[in-house]
Amino acid sequence: MSASSNSNNYSSVVIAGASGNLGNQIVKAFLNQPNVRTHILVRNESKHKVEELIKLGAHIIEGDVTTSSVEELAQSFKGIEVIVSALSGDHSVVFDGQLKLLNAAKLSGVKKFVPSSYGFNFQDYLQLGDSLLIDPKKKLINDLQSQNQVDYLLIHNGLFYSYAFFPGFLFQKENDTIKYYGDLNVKIQLTDTLDIAKYVVEASLNPQLKNKSINVAGDEKTLEELAHLSFPQTQLKFEKLGSAQDLKNLIQKEIQQGLKPEQIGPIIYQQLQWIAISGVAHPPKTDNDLFNVKPLSLNDYVKNQKQ
Known part of the structure; x- marks a missing residue:
């Protein structure tokens, strides 16, 4: 069933951060909705990065969250119902830039704002100081929750599939020995980028999903299972470097x-590792049943990477 099949759903959206990997996939997922007019906020000098999306039917809104004024952005957003952010970067982008999007949304009458909250559920489970990468996003959500003019929705998806296999992220491999922090039995939720995009589309267009956190996941694996998926041809030996708390203390x-x-x-990298292996941001249940998405399993993702 199409996410836009409900006539009460929103039908106009603008995506900020379309030139990034996840943003690109989100735009393409929106473009698959026949009754949705999809716009992308793009700097003039970055138009060459989104030529494919333009050919597929995305409408350009020229602007920049760091240099455009709130008023300029608001003027461009007239008639838009939903703003979806896939922005990443430093404080000037993920806090200052997204705050501009929020304020422009208020001025232009946008009904819903979906900030860049993908990944671990930092809002419900993490504290300021747990992650240099996440802190600006968490501060933005505090501003979102303190206003009552624009609905918001936070979409969390655990670890991206690709991140689980970054060299040295969850494990350090020396010959056949896997060195790790934490507990091999801890469960980690993960989601493929293509599926995150599908969840974002359905969640964003549904007016009933608002002013809360949504938790979705494509799969769930223990740390030990991830080790075997990462090094399938190896007879593994495991060496524990310390607990999750030991890693946090080092950081x-x-x-x-x-x-x-x-x-x-490197510290940001280690903080994300701690969040993953500690299980601190692991929600007790997902909201997958709210969506018409059949996510790709991690095993199938790994098979696809080998083809």
Whole structure:
């Protein structure tokens, strides 16, 4: 069933961050909805990055969340019902830029704002300070929740499938030995990017889904299962480096000693690792049953990568 088959659903949307990997997939998923007019917010100098989306039928709105004024953005959003953000970056983008989108939405009469909240459910389960990457997003949500002019929806999907296989992220491999933090039995929820896009479309267009967090997941695996999927041809030996709390303590010690610019990226990486292996942001249930999405399993994702 099409997400836009309900005549009461929203029918006009603008996506910010369309040139990114997830943003690109979200736009394509919206373009598959025949009764939805899909716009993308694009800087003039970035139009070449979205030529494929334009050919597929996306309508360009020229603008930039960092340099355009709230009033300029609001003027461009006249007649738009939903703003979906797939923005990523530093504080100036994910907080300041998205706050501009929110304020422009208020001025232009946009009915719903879906901020960039993909990944772990930081809003319900994490504290400020748990992640340098997530903190600006969490601060934005506080602003979203304190206003009552525009509906919002937070969409969380656990770990992206591709992230689970980044070298050195969940495991350190030395010969046939897998070194890890945490508990091999901890469960991690994960979702494929294509399926995240499908969930975003259905959730965004449904006026009844608003002012709350939505948790979806394509699959759920233990840390040990992920190790075997990552290194299928190896007879694995496991060596525990410490608990999840041990990893967090190491991270906090490094931060307290002061971070050089070149250390920020690795610390963000480690903080995401801690969130994954600690299970702290693992919701007790998903909202998958609210959607007409049959997600790709992680096993099938791995098979597809090998083809």
